[in-house]
Amino acid sequence: MQSIGFLGLGKMGAVMAPRFIDAGFALTVWNRSADKAQPLSDAGAAVASTPANVVAAADIVISMLRDDAAAEQVFLGRDGLLSGNVAGKLFIEMSTLRPETARSLAERCKQQQAAFIDAPVSGTVAPAKEGKLMALVGGSDADIERARPVLDVLTRRIVHAGPVGQGDMLKLVLNLPLAVYWQSLAEATALGAAGGLELATMLDAMADSGAAIKVLPLKIPLIIEGSDYVAFDIATMEKDARSIVETGNAFGVPMPATSASLETYAAANAEGLGAADAVAIVRRLSDNYGAAD
Numbered sequence: 001m002q003s004i005g006f007l008g009l010g011k012m013g014a015v016m017a018p019r020f021i022d023a024g025f026a027l028t029v030w031n032r033s034a035d036k037a038q039p040l041s042d043a044g045a046a047v048a049s050t051p052a053n054v055v056a057a058a059d060i061v062i063s064m065l066r067d068d069a070a071a072e073q074v075f076l077g078r079d080g081l082l083s084g085n086v087a088g089k090l091f092i093e094m095s096t097l098r099p100e101t102a103r104s105l106a107e108r109c110k111q112q113q114a115a116f117i118d119a120p121v122s123g124t125v126a127p128a129k130e131g132k133l134m135a136l137v138g139g140s141d142a143d144i145e146r147a148r149p150v151l152d153v154l155t156r157r158i159v160h161a162g163p164v165g166q167g168d169m170l171k172l173v174l175n176l177p178l179a180v181y182w183q184s185l186a187e188a189t190a191l192g193a194a195g196g197l198e199l200a201t202m203l204d205a206m207a208d209s210g211a212a213i214k215v216l217p218l219k220i221p222l223i224i225e226g227s228d229y230v231a232f233d234i235a236t237m238e239k240d241a242r243s244i245v246e247t248g249n250a251f252g253v254p255m256p257a258t259s260a261s262l263e264t265y266a267a268a269n270a271e272g273l274g275a276a277d278a279v280a281i282v283r284r285l286s287d288n289y290g291a292a293d
């Protein structure tokens, strides 16, 4: 069985990486903050001291990092993934990145005789833990076939969107309505609150109507009571909304709704709410207009 390297043990990586131990792969992990690797070490993974050391120990290397800057740092930085001999390795980049970042990392891999696919995911921490993510993949048929047994450990479905970069393009497309949905729910409940409705009443009726999305019922307790449990935080949503708007700008596609949501996520982040779940923007706005539970 092939050996796997896994970098980035944040909210997603922490539940994805252990699946490889359970599936019988030899696993080597790395995380910028070393303490987050301890549970993996306890479960039987080897812990590398640098990204370069992960590559030395693994045939296939998965990364699940915060953003474009993190991926560039981990691939191209000192002791980074591409700092040594990587010929023959396959990199599966699963963070949500801009398509151009994926293409530029793939080009660097190609120059060093390594393969690269982008495979960002749809689905959050709970499906990640159960191996039920949907991977949105960009790359060649051959590289994706090579990645398939590894992706199967993490996913219920693999969508081949096109060449490298198109996995990330599709991920931005899927995240757009989600970013805008929480913004629209924030506005809707602010309107209702200003008109004297209770937040719980609004959300209960909303969840049972055509205005609900699939995850809304799961998120309602989080919106009403708040919680320490965070699946997808406001800072990450701001990052994705910004990537969407700027990618839209580059193509000349107007993004008025996503731009409005970006302003909201950025303002919430600036207020110190960056680590809160993205749905906290609903409560943040409706509270200002007197929503009661």
Ligand SMILES: NC(=O)c1ccc[n+]([C@@H]2O[C@H](COP(=O)([O-])OP(=O)(O)OC[C@H]3O[C@@H](n4cnc5c(N)ncnc54)[C@H](OP(=O)(O)O)[C@@H]3O)[C@@H](O)[C@H]2O)c1
Pocket: 007, 008, 009, 010, 011, 012, 013, 031, 032, 033, 036, 064, 065, 066, 067, 069, 070, 071, 073, 074, 094, 095, 096, 097, 121, 122, 123, 124, 125, 231, 232, 233, 236, 240
């Ligand atoms: N959470 C979700 O529900 C979800 C769903 C689908 C897709 N995604 C995407 O998946 C990716 C990971 O999300 P997450 O929620 O797991 O994020 P997270 O909890 O914030 O974890 C981010 C990870 O990136 C690492 N990192 C950040 N900056 C770095 C840098 N400059 N150099 C090296 N490592 C760096 C962090 O290391 P430290 O521990 O040292 O900070 C951590 O391991 C993101 O691209 C996100 O958009 C998330």
